[in-house]
């Protein structure tokens with residue numbers, strides 16, 4: 001099992017290229033089965049989750065050609081409508097294939113998906129959305145059997161603006177007859193990217209980025225060329241790394257508006273973030289003042305995917321911050337690890353009270369999930385002495401060679 005060994009205490013200086021967005025590329029890959037024509041996708045990040053999705057697509061009969069960050073995918077002959085259970089368990093996002101395989105084949109079978117161990121992560125909202133569109137869904141021994149032969153466009157009201165359920169219904173609806181309207185849709189930027197992609201394939205979709213999305217079904221979709229949007233969670237992670245360590249970094253490829261909720265929580269007197277000519281410049285001194293509270297919310301609120309990294313930042317800032325996690329029920333597994341480094345954090349249910357310390361001390365810690373792992377990596381960069389982060393396979397699910405990115409800006413980090 002790979003580990004990171006980090007020698008903390010170095011300022012970060014230099015340029016960071018923001019990778020393509022994991023949470024955009026996964027539903028876009030799923031969407032490729034909606035046409036038998038060739039799809040060319042650029043800015044694909046090199047991530048374990050992307051490889052898992054590619055393995056599932058190959059099992060379904062999709063051919064994939066890889067050339068650096070570009071992929072050419074073609075679902076000319078689909079050989080199966082069943083998403084294999086061993087592969088689906090590796091990747092929660094395999095659930096998107098339900099919508100797209102249904103769209104293409106009018107039936108689909110999928111095992112209950114896996115993914116990060118950050119809570120229950122049920123898929124009832126996905127299922128209800130599909131049932132609203134007349135899909136017959138049967139649940140039997142860990143599998144969902146879906147019959148979409150009578151699928152039609154409908155008004156689908158989501159009980160909660162679930163990102164995955166919004167994307168799944170969009171994917172099922174683009175090739176259905178009639179108009180689907182998704183109410184209480186998630187508004188995340190990745191959903192806008194999916195709309196851009198589907199539109200490039202000839203779909204009729206509008207409204208993404210608002211809570212009502214309109215999809216008028218079409219008979220056929222075609223191939224296209226597409227570039228995946230930059231990853232706003234990686235961007236936020238690198239902003240927090242700079243704020244934690246102090247220094248000056250330049251992020252290329254990101255959009256500041258997409259991390260507005262994070263920027264609002266950073267102490268402006270110690271961390272300046274400026275967007276100019278398509279790049280983001282961060283100038284930071286260690287030890288800013290903590291905000292009183294941070295509460296995770298669906299977009300445009302503070303992202304749950306930056307909560308753990310923010311905890312690492314708050315642990316080393318001045319004052320007390322109350323962090324409330326409203327999206328997932330088990331997302332403080334980084335806290336006991338940060339405590340090993342001297343962080344003063346108490347957790348009760350979904351609330352963490354973080355009292356900032358003047359320094360953290362290097363320790364051996366273990367990544368338990370993707371973003372929690374990133375938080376430990378950031379804490380290690382800023383701590384005094386040596387930190388060993390174990391089980392970094394979790395980090396590889398969402399960050400493309402982060403040790404290279406960090407080494408390029410002056411961090412002392414090696415993978416062993």
Ligand code: UD1
Nearest residue numbers: 023093121122123124125126161162163164165305327328
């Ligand atoms: C996506 C992101 C993930 C992010 C999350 C919230 C991808 C690949 N992943 O995950 O990184 O942390 O959005 O921003 O895009 N829920 C239900 N029933 C459902 C669906 C969801 O109860 O059918 C609950 C979940 O358990 C969770 C909350 O709703 O508590 C949000 O989930 P959702 O927005 O669906 O997140 P994902 O799409 O899984």
